[in-house]
Amino acid sequence: MKQKQKQKALTAASLLLAAALTLGACSNSNNGGTNVQPSGEPADNGGQAAAVTGPLGKYDPPIEVTTVRSVNQGFKYDEGKSIDDNIWTDIFKEQYGINVKNLWVVDESQYRQKLNISIASGDIPDFMIVNKEELLRLSEEGQLEDLTQLLEQYGSDYLKELLHQDNGTAMNAATYEGRLLGIPQMQVNGGVSTAEMIYVRADWLKNLNLTEPKTIDDVIKIAEAFAKDDPDQDGKDNTYGLGLNKDLFLAHGTVKGFFNGFQAYPDIWLKDGSGKLVYGSIQPEMRTALEKLSRLYKDGVIDREFTVKDWNKIAEDVAADRLGLAYGNVSDGGFIHKTNKDNNPDAEWKVYPIVSVDGSAVNPQLSDTANNFFVVKKGAKHPEAMIQLANIYLEHYYLTSYAPDPNPFISNANGVFPGKYHPVLIDPLNVNLDAFRQVQDALAKKDGSQLGFPANVHYDRLTKYADGDQTMWFSTIVFGGEGSYSVVDYYDKNKLGLYNAFQGAATPTMSEKMASLKKFQDETFTKIIMGEAPISEFDKFVEEWKKLGGDQITAEVNERI
Structure with missing residues (x-):
């Protein structure tokens, strides 16, 4: 199966930012498309009769569509409301003539199992949310509706805009043999907002007369000084240079941004000069970056105990004035560095883009913009209804200015965000x-x-x-x-950012062996950083990675593009 080629280009962490990170932005704009009332004539959608001809029209007579849902057990509904009867179901029925029927609802921990039973039995609803593997399976079994023309006809302008914020990366993941089989569930604060950056104690830079980081050598110089030159001027040897956590590529204290500065991209697929996909973790640039980290560890610049510290422990070091330099994510300052500022009002922090060896701009590694997709059952009577529901969410949650207050979509008495009631959540990345x-x-x-x-x-x-x-x-x-x-x-x-070049479902060998290869990778990298293995161990790792399934995975992903 070949994926359609398209042009390629582009938390819980912070309770203090939760309102901003979770909720949508309301404005007076109305980019969602003009309300189109029924024309009385069915649109031509592969023989499927439709009661509306474009975005945000009202079905008359009303229609019923079925779906399946997962819920968080901790989610509390408004008094008298439920997943079957809430602010959204009222809007669907009264303003758009759509009745949404939940065939079943389970806790989110049980959703995948329940869904796969339904898929195996062929008993699936009109629309549902699936992951990449389920999307591929349903596609191969011919159970999904082609949404290509349906999105063009029924998608609002705003929905189409959001679906291409990443220049089609997520849409490409949902496209097989030229057919769009799913609508990506775009995530708030995804895309470029997942790029890493450098957090630095600016007051320590001043104390040591150091300049801000412009190159990797600058980062190393700062790290060495922060570890050895008493940056807090308390006369004690009690600070670390570069913060690392044991998970290497996750959360605060990651080394992903450091590696990116060497044009090394762990855990994602890249296109080589011939257009073929190669795995970033085994490229020679990784070796160079690992060698630098190994030297920093040997010189005492990296905490000797980093292998037993997760990001929470790194946060404790920041809070206690023990750490003034680490790579992290966009929300880290709002809770990790805030704690340090609360403890020490004189602490000053600045945030910088990741830097390269020669000072040129770096493409930071970006997370996938969508891992789940809304799909429609082949033969559904109203295949466009799922797209209409997405339009409705965006129209009422983001594009309508509600007055007077309170806005019914911001929160309720229980602190619950009613947006979660909606069965088709697609949010702006930015x-x-x-x-x-x-x-x-x-x-x-x-x-x-x-x-x-x-x-x-x-x-x-x-x-x-x-x-x-x-x-x-x-x-x-x-x-x-x-x-x-x-x-x-x-x-x-500056159009900086690099996505994983392989956005499809896991290949057979990937499903079977990638987890063990990832464990092998991280263990080897940690040993090299700690000096327990020489840098030549990286070359052996590459050879073993290929033999243990890497070569087969590489062949399989290249068959998919």
Whole structure:
């Protein structure tokens, strides 16, 4: 099976940012497409009769579509409401003539098992959410509707815009043999917002008369000085240089951004000069980066106990003034570095883009924009209805300005976000990046009166901080003019960022052997960093990786493109 080739280009962590990271931005815009009332004539959709001819029309007579759902056991509904009867089901019925029937609802921990039983029995609903492997399976069994023309006819302008924020990367993952078989569930704060950056104690730089990092050598020089030259000037040997956590490529204290500076890209597939896919973790650039880290560990710049420290332990070191340099993610400052600032008001932090060996711009490694997809059963009476439901979510959650307050989609008395009631959640990737830009414009004009949510929240916090409210520092490290979103803004405006070149479902050998190969990889890399294995062990690792299934996986992924 060949995937259609398209043009390629582009948390729980922070409770303090939860409202901004979880909720959508309301505005007066109405880009969702014009409401189209029924024409009385069915559209030509492969023989399927439709009661509307375009986005956001009302079905008359009403229709019923079926789905299946997963829920979080901790989710609390409004009094008298349920997954079958809530604010969204009312909108579906009253404004759009759609009745959504849940065939079954299970806890999210049981969803995959229950869904695969339904797939095996052929008893699937009109639409549902699936992962990449389930999408491939259903495709091979001919159980899915082709959504290519349906999206073109029924997708609102805003939905189509969101689905191409990553230049089609996620859409490519849902396209087989030229047919679009799923609508990607785009994630809030995905895409370029997943790029890594460098967090540095700016007051320590001043204490040691060091310049900000422009190259990898600068990062190494800073790390060495922070480990050995008493950056906090307390006369004690109690600081580390470069923060690493035991998971290597996850959360605060990751080395992914460090590796990217060497043009090394662990755990993703890259295109070589001939257009074939190769695995980033076995490329020679990885060897160079590992050798540098090994030297830093040997010189005492990296904590000797990093192999037993997860990101929480790294956060404790930051909070306790033991660590002033680490690679991390966009939200880290709002909770990890905030704790340090609370403990030590004199601490100063700055955030920088990741840097390269020669000072040129770096393409940071980006996470997938979608791992789940909304699909429609082959032969469903109204295959366009799932797309209409996506339009409705975006129209009412993001594009409608609700007045007077309270906005019914922001929260309820239980602190629950009613957006979770909706069966087809597709969110903008860059909600907070857009908010950052709006806030910076408003701050320059000294007028935030026209800002919608969540930009108005950040503007209010930043204004309070500027007026002396130090409790709002967490907002400036993230949304301030030199905060972490300024780095994301830099990446985005300069079109920097590298996605995994293989976006499809796991191949047979990948499903069987990739987990063990990943474990083998991380164990080998850790041993090399700690000096328990010489750098030549990387060459042996590459050879073994290929023999243990890597070569077969490489062949399989190249068959898919």
